[in-house]
Amino acid sequence: MYLPDLKSSAKEPNKMIDTVKGADCVPFAVQLKALLEQECRYQPKLCGLRILESAHENGLRMTAKLRDIEVKDLLSLTRFFGFSAETFSLTVNLLDRFLAVMKIQPKHLSCVGLCCFYIAVKSAEEEKSVPLASDLIRISQNRFTVSDMMRMEKIILEKLYWKVKAPTALHFLRLYYSYIRELLAAEGKHVPNVERLEAQLKACHCSFGFSKVKASLLALAILALEMHEQHLHEMTEPLQSLQQHSNVKDGDLFCVRELVAKCLTEYSSTKCSKPSSQKLRWIISGRTARQLKRSYYKIDHLPTIPEATS
Template identity: 70%
Template sequence: MMEVLPADSRKLLHPLNALLGQEPRCQPKVCGLRLESAHDNGLRMTAQLRGFEVKDLLSPTQFFGFDTETFSLAVNLLDRFLLKMKVQPKHLGCVGLSSFYLAVKSTEEERNVPLATDLIRISQYRFRVSDLMRMEKIVLENVCWKVKAPTAFQFLQLCYSLIQENVSHERKNSLNSERLAA
């Protein structure tokens, strides 16, 4: 039996269906990263190393005051790249920061985009701007030049909007989107 949605909720179905339609083309494949973390001698990429890199991307996000969407897109780009290419752990920082820089350029206003030198300095990485730019091009090529993609944060925002429209006024005050995103 199909439940009838309120009119406000129906208008959210179009963006949700659009995101769901894009997701299969942009979502990383689960089988790409090895799950083991020990006895790698630092030569293989693991899910644990990927997790450390994602945590490292939080620092420049917070330092520059970027949106959660920027961080979410950076993680999406990183994952899409890691699951297409074999990356040595020593290059992971450059891949992560270039994914982050692409996300910043894509989501933030142009006046808020930091210089590559500042981004490298703040992130405390030991590579040059030319390395970052070269890696940025490699990432773009491997994601088929499609930077924008549905992110977990976009789905979270749609769910939050749907919940907000269907709860009482008293409950709305207790729901905080910033806490939910964090």
């Protein structure tokens, strides 16, 4: 399990990082700097997460386990509507940030989770794709009302100071991937599968432990694990350069990489993949059904992570 020493990295990738352009034709270094500057402002408060982590299950207090169950349900809901990975990652960010500043009772978690999902949908999806709040409540089989949901949404936004468009781990993962892809493609080398990487990130979002990890570090750890497990030695120098410019220490990257590996193993296990008692059951109106993709009528397990391709 080898992590390269930054001091021995080649200089060429460090020169390239200032010139590689992203999808929006903005220099990569400018995009990365902007994300890193915003990152800390949108990270869940560590002290609040530790309180949640230390809570015991007694039916009266929120726990990390309840949080994970809710996030898995929200992942199913995301797939049900065919919404983007950006919507799911933003949902998790909003939920974790809120849980880190507010002590809520377990009975209110479903309302909080659905409101975070609704806020993310309205922020990340096209307006025509945004469902009615009443349909969301019916589909997720919750018993609160639209008025309850609107009040909770206002509370969430106020507690988060209306800061919705957060730089998530998905933003970092996609930016890092675009940098690596351009370098490797220019040299005719193998480029990792981005869908597989994003699926791995979704799996990590379902584990509370990664709520305490900075978005940039989590994204780098996923890339580092892919490089390690698939023996993609051509990624070594680009990854070193990204690590250096993101101010990530070798020890931190190694530690989180191992946590990601453990998480993905557990996520892919039979125990994790089977439907739990918390599985969403869909009850929808004919009008809602006509708006949904046929392939999302039944979601009975967590999505699988694509195999690596050579």
